[in-house]
Amino acid sequence: xxxxxxxxxxxxxxxxxxxxxxxxxxxxxxxxxxxxxxxxxxxxxxxxxxxxxxxxxxxxxxxxxxxxxxxxxxxxxxxxxxxxxxxxxxxxxxxxxxxxxxxxxxxxxxxxxxxxxxxxxxxxxxxxxxxxxxxxxxxxxxxxxxxxxxxxxxxxxxxxxxxxxxxxxxxxxxxxxxxxxxxxxxxxxxxxxxxxxxxxxxxxxxxxxxxxxxxxxxxxxxxxxxxxxxxxxxxxxxxxxxxxxxxxxxxxxxxxxxxxxxxxxxxxxxxxxxxxxxxxxxxxxxxxxxxxxxxxxxxxxxxxxxxxxxxxxxxxxxxxxxxxxxxxxxxxxxxxxxxxxxxxxxxxxxxxxxxxxxxxxxxxxxxxxxxxxxxxxxxxxxxxxxxxxxxxxxxxxxxxxxxxxxxxxxxxxxxxxxxxxxxxxxxxxxxxxxxxxxxxxxxxxxxxxxxxxxxxxxxxxxxxxxxxxxxxxxxxxxxxxxxxxxxxxxxxxxxxxxxxxxxxxxxxxxxxxxxxxxxxxxxxxxxxxxxxxxxxxxxxxxxxxxxxxxxxxxxxxxxxxxxxxxxxxxxxxxxxxxxxxxxxxxxxxxxxxxxxxxxxxxxxxxxxxxxxxxxxxxxxxxxxxxxxxxxxxxxxxxxxxxxxxxxxxxxxxxxxxxxxxxxxxxxxxxxxxxxxxxxxxxxxxxxxxxxxxxxxxxxxxxxxxxxxxxxxxxxxxxxxxxxxxxxxxxxxxxxxxxxxxxxxxxxxxxxxxxxxxxxxxxxxxxxxxxxxxxxxxxxxxxxxxxxxxxxxxxxxxxxxxxxxxxxxxxxxxxxxxxxxxxxxxxxxxxxxxxxxxxxxxxxxxxxxxxxxxxxxxxxxxxxxxxxxxxxxxxxxxxxxxxxxxxxxxxxxxxxxxxxxx
Numbered sequence: 001x002x003x004x005x006x007x008x009x010x011x012x013x014x015x016x017x018x019x020x021x022x023x024x025x026x027x028x029x030x031x032x033x034x035x036x037x038x039x040x041x042x043x044x045x046x047x048x049x050x051x052x053x054x055x056x057x058x059x060x061x062x063x064x065x066x067x068x069x070x071x072x073x074x075x076x077x078x079x080x081x082x083x084x085x086x087x088x089x090x091x092x093x094x095x096x097x098x099x100x101x102x103x104x105x106x107x108x109x110x111x112x113x114x115x116x117x118x119x120x121x122x123x124x125x126x127x128x129x130x131x132x133x134x135x136x137x138x139x140x141x142x143x144x145x146x147x148x149x150x151x152x153x154x155x156x157x158x159x160x161x162x163x164x165x166x167x168x169x170x171x172x173x174x175x176x177x178x179x180x181x182x183x184x185x186x187x188x189x190x191x192x193x194x195x196x197x198x199x200x201x202x203x204x205x206x207x208x209x210x211x212x213x214x215x216x217x218x219x220x221x222x223x224x225x226x227x228x229x230x231x232x233x234x235x236x237x238x239x240x241x242x243x244x245x246x247x248x249x250x251x252x253x254x255x256x257x258x259x260x261x262x263x264x265x266x267x268x269x270x271x272x273x274x275x276x277x278x279x280x281x282x283x284x285x286x287x288x289x290x291x292x293x294x295x296x297x298x299x300x301x302x303x304x305x306x307x308x309x310x311x312x313x314x315x316x317x318x319x320x321x322x323x324x325x326x327x328x329x330x331x332x333x334x335x336x337x338x339x340x341x342x343x344x345x346x347x348x349x350x351x352x353x354x355x356x357x358x359x360x361x362x363x364x365x366x367x368x369x370x371x372x373x374x375x376x377x378x379x380x381x382x383x384x385x386x387x388x389x390x391x392x393x394x395x396x397x398x399x400x401x402x403x404x405x406x407x408x409x410x411x412x413x414x415x416x417x418x419x420x421x422x423x424x425x426x427x428x429x430x431x432x433x434x435x436x437x438x439x440x441x442x443x444x445x446x447x448x449x450x451x452x453x454x455x456x457x458x459x460x461x462x463x464x465x466x467x468x469x470x471x472x473x474x475x476x477x478x479x480x481x482x483x484x485x486x487x488x489x490x491x492x493x494x495x496x497x498x499x500x501x502x503x504x505x506x507x508x509x510x511x512x513x514x515x516x517x518x519x520x521x522x523x524x525x526x527x528x529x530x531x532x533x534x535x536x537x538x539x540x541x542x543x544x545x546x547x548x549x550x551x552x553x554x555x556x557x558x559x560x561x562x563x564x565x566x567x568x569x570x571x572x573x574x575x576x577x578x579x580x581x582x583x584x585x586x587x588x589x590x591x592x593x594x595x596x597x598x599x600x601x602x603x604x605x606x607x608x609x610x611x612x613x614x615x616x617x618x619x620x621x622x623x624x625x626x627x628x629x630x631x632x633x634x635x636x637x638x639x640x641x642x643x644x645x646x647x648x649x650x651x652x653x654x655x656x657x658x659x660x661x662x663x664x665x666x667x668x669x670x671x672x673x674x675x676x677x678x679x680x681x682x683x684x685x686x687x688x689x690x691x692x693x694x695x696x697x698x699x700x701x702x703x704x705x706x707x708x709x710x711x712x713x714x715x716x717x718x719x720x721x722x723x724x725x726x727x728x729x730x731x732x733x734x735x736x737x738x739x740x741x742x743x744x745x746x747x748x749x750x751x752x753x754x755x756x757x758x759x760x761x762x763x764x765x766x767x768x769x770x771x772x773x774x775x776x777x778x779x780x781x782x783x784x785x786x787x788x789x790x791x792x793x794x795x796x797x798x799x800x801x802x803x804x805x806x807x808x809x810x811x812x813x814x815x816x817x818x819x820x821x822x823x824x825x826x827x828x829x830x831x832x833x834x835x836x837x838x839x840x841x842x843x844x845x846x847x848x849x850x851x852x853x854x855x856x857x858x859x860x861x862x863x864x865x866x867x868x869x870x871x872x873x874x875x876x877x878x879x880x881x882x883x884x885x886x887x888x889x890x891x892x893x894x895x896x897x898x899x900x901x
Contacts, residue, residue: 020063020064020067020076021061022060022061022063022064022076022078022079022082023058023059023060023061023082023083023085023086024036024037024041024045024058024059024061025057025058025086025089025090026044026045026048026054026056026057026058026059026257027045027048027049028045029041029042029045029046029059030042030045030046030049031043031045031046031333033045034114035062035114035250036061036062036063036253037059037061037062037112037253038059038062038111038112038113038114038252038253038255039112039113039114039115039116039354040110040111040112040113040253040255040352040354041059041112041253041255043352043353043354044057044059044255044257044350044351044352045059046332047329047350047353050328050332052325052328052329052350053347053348053349053350054349054350054351055257055258055259055260055349055351056090056093056094056257056258057090057107057255057256057257057258058086058087058089058090058255058256059112059253059254059255059256060079060083060225060253060254060255060256061253062114062250062251062252062253063251064076064079064229064251064254065229065232065251065252065253065254066249066250066251067079068226068229069229069232069233069251073226073229073230075226080222083221083222083225083256084218086256087218087221087256090105090107090256090258091105094258096258098127098128098217098218098221099128099129099130099132099133099216099217099218100132100133100136101132101133101135101136102136103136103140104128104129104132104133104136104137105128105258106126106127106128106129106133106137106150106258106259107127107128107221107256107257107258107259108123108124108125108126108127108255108256108257108259109123109124109127109221109224109225109228109254109255109256110123110124110228110254110255110257111123111228111231111232111252111253111254111255112252112253112254112255113232113246113250113252113253114250114251114252114253115244115246115250116354116355116357117237117240117241117244117246118357118474119474120231120234120236120237120240120451121228121231121232121234121237121252122161122227122228122231122234123157123161123228123296124154124157124158124161124162124224124227124228125153125154125157125259125294125296126150126151126153126154126157126259127154127158127217127220127221127224128217128220128259129147129150129151129154130215130217131215134147134148134150134151135147137150138191141261141264141265143264143265144191145190145191145194146261146263146264146265147191148191148194148195148197148198149186149189149194149263150261150263151194151198152174152194152197152198152201153294153296155170155198155201155202155205155213156170156174156201157296158213158220158224159201159204159205159208159209159213161224161227161231162220162223162224162226162227163205163208163209163213163223165204165205165208165209166208169204169208170201170204173197173200173201173204174186174197177189177193177196177197177200181193187292187293221256225254225256228252228254229252229254231252232251232252233248235449235452236449236451236452239451239452239455240451243451243455245862257351260342260344260347260349260351261294261342261344262290262291262292262293262294262342262343262344263292263293263294264292264344264345265292265345266291266292266314267315267343267345267346268291268292268342268343268344268345268346269289269290269291269292269293269311269314269315269318269342269343270289270290270293270294270340270341270342270343271287271288271289271290271305271308271311271340271341271342272287272288272289272338272339272340272341273285273286273287273288273289273308273322273326273338273339273341274286274287274336274337274338274339274356275326275327275329275330275336275337275339275356276330276336276356276358276362276366276369277362278336278338278356278357278358278359278362278476279358279359279361279362279412279413279414279415279476280359280361280362280365280415281336281358281359281361281362281363281364281365281366281369281535282365283369285308285309285323286308287307287308287339288305288306288307288308289305289306289308289310289311290305290306291314291315294342304464304465304485304487315343315346317346318343318346318347318348321348322341322348325339325348325350326339329353331375333353333355334370334375334376334380335355335356335366335370335376335384336355336356336358336362336366337353337354337355337356338352338353338354338355338356338357339352339353340352340353357476358476359389359392359414359415359416359476359479360389360390360391360392360393360479361393361415361533361535361536363384363385363386363389364385364389364393364533364535364536364538364539365535366384367381367382367384367385367535367539368381368535368538368539370384378542378545379546379894381539381542382539382542382543382546382887382890382891382894383891383894383898385539385887387861387884387887387888387891388479388861389479390536390540390883390884390887391479391881391884392416392479393530393532393536394530394532394880394881394883394884395416395417395479395530396417396527396528396529396530397416397417397516397527397528397530398417398512398514398525398526398527398528399525399526399527399528400528402521402525402526404521404523404525405521406514406519406520406521407500407501407503407511407520407521407522408486408488408489408500408501408519408520409483409486409517409518409519409520410461410462410483410484410485410486410487410489410518410520411483411484411485411486411518412483412514412515412516412517412518413475413476413482413483413484413485413515413518414460414475414476414479414480414481414482414515415481415515415516416459416479416480416481416515416516417459417481417512417513417514417515417525417527418440418457418458418459418460418480418481418512418513418515419438419440419458419510419511419512419513419524419525419527420437420438420439420440420457420458420459420510420511421437421438421439421440421507421508421509421510422439422440422442422498422505422506422507422508422509422510422511423439423440423441423442423453423457423507424442424443424491424493424496424498424507425443425453425493426441426443426446426449426450426451426452426453426454427452427453428453429441429452429453429454429456429457430452430453430455430456431456432456433453433455433456433457434456434810438458439456439457439458440457440458440459440460440461440511440513441453441454441457441459441460441461442460442461442462442489442491442498443460443461443462443463443491444462444463444464444491445462445463445464445465446460446462446465446474451474454474454475454480457480458480458481459475459480459481459482459483459513459515460475460480460481460482460483460484460513461482461483461484461486461489461511461513461520462482462483462484462485462486463485463486463487463489463490463491464484464485464487465484465485475515480515481513481514481515481516482513482515483513483514483515483518483519483520486518486520488500488501489520498511500520503522505522509522510522510523510524511523512524512525532567532883536883539887540568540883540886540887542890543886543887543889543890543891544568544886544890545890546890546893546894547886547889547890547892547893548868548889548893549864549867549868549872549873549874549875549885549889549892550570550571550852550873550874550875551568551569551570551874551875551876551877551882551885551886551889552564552569552570552571552572552573552574552628552630552852552854552874552875552876552877553567553569553571553572553573553876553877553878553879553882554572554573554574554575554576554854554858554876554877554878554879555569555572555574555575555620555879556575556576556577556580556616557616557619557620558616558619558620558622558623559619560879561619561620561623561624561629562623563879563880564879564882565623565624565627567879567880567882567883568882568883568886569627569879569882570627570874571624571627571628571629571630571722571874572620572624572627572628572629572630572876573630573786573852573853573854573858573874573875573876574630574632574726574786574854574876575620575629575630575631575632576632576635577613577631577632577633577634577635577703578634578635578636578640580612580613580616581609581634581641586609586612587641589605589608589609589612590605590609590641591641591642592604592605592608593605593606593609593699594638594641594642594674594678595670595671595674599698602696602698603698606698606699606702607702609702610702610705610706611706613702613703613706613707613710614706614709614710614713615710616710617631617706617707617710617711618710618713618714621710621711621714621719621721621723622714622717622719624721624722625714625719625720625721626719626720626722627722628722628723628724629721629722629723629724630724630725630726630763630784630786630854630876631703631707631723631724631725631726632726632727632728632765633693633700633703633704633725633726633727633728633739634689634692634693634699634700634703635688635689635728635729636683636688637678637680637683637686637687637688637692638678638687638692638696640683642671642674642675642678643671643675645672645675645676645679648668648671648672648675649672651668651672652665652668652669652672655668684791684794684800685795688728688729689727689728689729689730690727690728690729690730690735690736690739691729691735693727693739693742694735694738694739697742700739700742700743700746701742701746704725704742704743704746704747704750705746705750707723707725708723708746708747708750708751708758709750711723711758711760712754712756712758722759723758723759723760723761724760724761724762724763724783724784725743725760725761725762725763726762726763726764726765726784726786727739727740727743727762727763727764727765728764728765728767728788729765729767729768729791730764730765730766730768730771730778731768731770731771731774732770732774732778733774733777733778733780733781736764736778736781736782737780737781739762740762740781743762744762747760761783761784762781762782762783763782763783763784763785763786763850764778764782764785764786765785765786765787765788765854766778766785766786766787766788766792766835766838767787767788767789767790767791767792767795768791768792768795769792769795769796769834771838772792772834772835772837772838772841773834773837773838773841774841775837775838775839775841775842776841776842776844776845778842779841779842779843779845779846779849780845782842782846782849783849783850784849784850784851784852785838785839785842785849785850785851785852786851786852786853786854786876787835787838787851787852787853787854787855787872788854788855789826789831789835789853789854789855789856789857789858789863790823790855790856790857791855792831792834792835792855793822793823793826793827793831793855796827796830796831796834797822797827797830797831801823809821823856824856824860825857825860825862825863826857826860826862826863826866828862828866832863832866832870835853835866835867835870835872836870838851839851839870839871839872850873850874851871851872851873852872852873852874852875852876853867853872853874853875853876854875854876856877856878857875858875858876858877858881858885859875859877859878859881859882859884859885860888861884861888861891864885864888864889864892865888865891865892865895868889868892868893868896869892869896875889
């Protein structure tokens, strides 16, 4: 590809470009300018402002990146002139000149997204070192080895990032040299070794580029800035943005800063630290460092770092200054900080601070602790936790009583349980993960390009790297269990084997990771339901004080109802009665009901089913005493309760061939005939829901009797049943009116002999576009609406979920035809528009009509925000998602307040 797309910037939008300010010196910025300066640039400027030691530099704004990406890589007309002017100011302030033969200035060129995207974009260090300046740098440091080490690092990073020379080209040469010299560490190579390596790197670069590496540091700077702009759109950044819902329109800033050197001998160091433990949230020392190293050595896992606590012994002054700076920064930002630092000949510099990525459990603990410490209030604490983090906490964990012996133990880099089949490359992990397979990605150490595989895997295991390595940071941010630095494991990527002691695991073998302990087990260990801790309960309790939306659960059994109530559900928004029919013990009676040739036979079968349904309803009403329970009448077509058509045809064929008993054959043929008669070409749009109820009114009549008898029985025991009866798949007002008459007559008949009274309401599920459009007509006969957004998505968009998700839907999302899977997060404009329309039209007839949602979108935070904005009364979701919905309903209020500001 071209390496000089911006050599002659075109004058697009020249007048606008002349007015824009694309460059800010560090002294000109602050933390409030993050959208313009990116997170890194804004925070470095803020640290400068509050007196934290930071290398000098300047920032190229996100606006410049956006301009360039919108114009096929062409820079704004004056951008390169502005960068050179900023460089001249930096040279004047530092008393150094970029690439000079004496007193040279070296700079780093770093990306800086508005939202932190660790490792996803590009960085170039040591820019400005050259054949002319390397000797001067060595003399100044009194270490030629340091200078040549900086030079080989520069060529490697520049060649890979800017000129797109494959990384392995340089890595292989470095490994070969160490092997030739009989050493294992980079630090064991001499100055002459490194000088020879520089020459080798130049030759390799020329071979792959087809030309010499550019030698002018200013030209290198221009190309490097352009490479960082381009990295905003690289595949791994795109994957990360999609996974974290980060807009591609934000762009990245570029930070050009004076180099400080952690590889300037044993009095120099580099490291990463957090002001609290990002895995647990505890307020304790957490971080790693390396002496005589540069930052990439720590985060890339090239060398095994040392715990931060050991820094006090080797660099005591810098250590104590760092501890005080950590305290100051957390206090200033009011949040846990992730800090990159360098010590150059015992002098401390901070290169970056940002709000640290943390595990879900840590997020809750930190937020609660900061409230207890008086640093933030409860509303701000809720803003610090993302709804997705609640989901992570609600995942199963390894049974603590498992009794298994671990194969090995590494660093507990990101907690949680991961069970899956071993895979050795990110592409395979991505492919198999997307196909629904549970896999664990096993790597020597993950690289940023592995991001798609990390997302698709259940967990990550690495042989190398520390607690702040790329694998650890990314896994924690995504809620993926990670065991890092398991140094005892041996990986053969060619043979696709993982060897741990005497155990050899192959591609496809199952392992279990305990990210909380760092242990690795052979096979699949048993998992147990999540345990909700006090931090979680406290913060979700704060959410309840703010949210407006009610939160119910979808539950079909008493056990599910109890669990839902434990998770804070305020009722049952959807009880699917067909699931009760599917029970093995009941299915014969259900099938007799379906196969009945007349009303009497059907009534006899229904009479057998009624007490079974009543028993189920009693359990649910008892579990939800005092809270509403919405019972949906039978929804699916009848043939779903019968044997499969093909299987039954094969059975008949076998009996005919084998000449079996005539009675058995006759019965099988009769059943096949009934299945044929009931089977429809498109059953989801056929005789189901209200249509089935009107065709076979004895079925809903039986269900209503079971509901009434269950409610009365629970009330006799001292319970307080709140009954809501929902009619599914209504498209016409007349359908609901007739069903309401049937329900009212049946209830009255049940109560007539006893003298009892029972309050109940009748409503409908809105799951057809016509129902939404004609909601005002339907509302005349309804006490409530509940939007069934699963079917409303299918009928509203005109796609079959089962077919679409296995065919074109993933491609539509990947190609940006759709922003996401509409079955996971609601299609805001289309299906969301139908919900809005149906609500408005229904309430135009009945102002206080109760309206809820009971599709899977009821547990999705983005969908909940829309439902809150529309003005729905409640959402209903699976029991385990109830806390997420409670929290998301509060965040919808808080985020709305932010938008108003």
